[in-house]
Amino acid sequence: MKILMFAASFRKDSLNKKLIRNAHKMIPAGHELILREFNDFHMPLYDGDLETSSGIPDGGKKMIEAIQGAQAIIISSPEYNFGIPGTLKNAIDWTSRMSPVPWNGKQVLLMGASPGMVGTNRGLWEVRKALEALSAFVYPEMLGVAQAHKAFDQNDQLTEPRMLDQLQKLLNKFTAYADYASKFKA
Numbered sequence: 207m208k209i210l211m212f213a214a215s216f217r218k219d220s221l222n223k224k225l226i227r228n229a230h231k232m233i234p235a236g237h238e239l240i241l242r243e244f245n246d247f248h249m250p251l252y253d254g255d256l257e258t259s260s261g262i263p264d265g266g267k268k269m270i271e272a273i274q275g276a277q278a279i280i281i282s283s284p285e286y287n288f289g290i291p292g293t294l295k296n297a298i299d300w301t302s303r304m305s306p307v308p309w310n311g312k313q314v315l316l317m318g319a320s321p322g323m324v325g326t327n328r329g330l331w332e333v334r335k336a337l338e339a340l341s342a343f344v345y346p347e348m349l350g351v352a353q354a355h356k357a358f359d360q361n362d363q364l365t366e367p368r369m370l371d372q373l374q375k376l377l378n379k380f381t382a383y384a385d386y387a388s389k390f391k392a
């Protein structure tokens with residue numbers, strides 16, 4: 207199974223980039239992993255007039271191609287003001303303008319990292335809602351790393367054994383399920 211992975215942050219020192227890179231190293235063998243930077247998918251704010259005059263922008267087209275080329279997608283997203291970051295919602299909106307919608311039928315796993323005490327699950331529920339609107343299969347379990355500024359060592363490795371165990375078990379379950387379920391996509 208081809209798995210696209212990215213963190214929905216542009217920041218160089220992004221906690222979500224650290225989390226997705228840890229997850230990338232922990233995916234069970236036997237899958238083709240495509241780790242991308244959200245920075246490759248920079249695009250302007252959605253504007254219907256811009257779409258009419260110029261179509262989907264280059265960053266949106268790159269993201270669409272990346273989604274089309276994978277059966278499963280793992281996203282690590284920050285939470286902004288208890289919700290989905292505008293940058294990620296904008297990217298989902300632009301990519302939804304392609305027909306057929308590239309998210310349709312994709313297996314998706316959501317995770318996120320935040321320096322806060324609560325984690326990112328309030329925001330991830332909004333990511334889930336937008337992707338389910340596009341007929342993606344979003345895995346029921348999500349992982350939010352709270353106090354993430356303390357979760358990584360100087361080599362950006364997750365240090366807490368319980369968190370590593372939780373992430374490993376989630377990746378094992380998701381890849382086993384998604385590998386099976388993606389075979390039902392026409």
Ligand SMILES: Cc1cc2nc3c(=O)[nH]c(=O)nc-3n(C[C@H](O)[C@H](O)[C@H](O)COP(=O)(O)O)c2cc1C
Nearest residue numbers: 215217220221222223284285286287288320321322
């Ligand atoms: C506009 C904005 C809103 C934020 N709102 C939240 C929030 O609701 N919950 C939270 O846990 N962190 C919030 N944060 C803090 C982010 O979790 C923190 O900046 C995090 O490092 C962003 O992810 P990144 O490191 O991957 O860029 C917010 C940050 C910004 C810039």
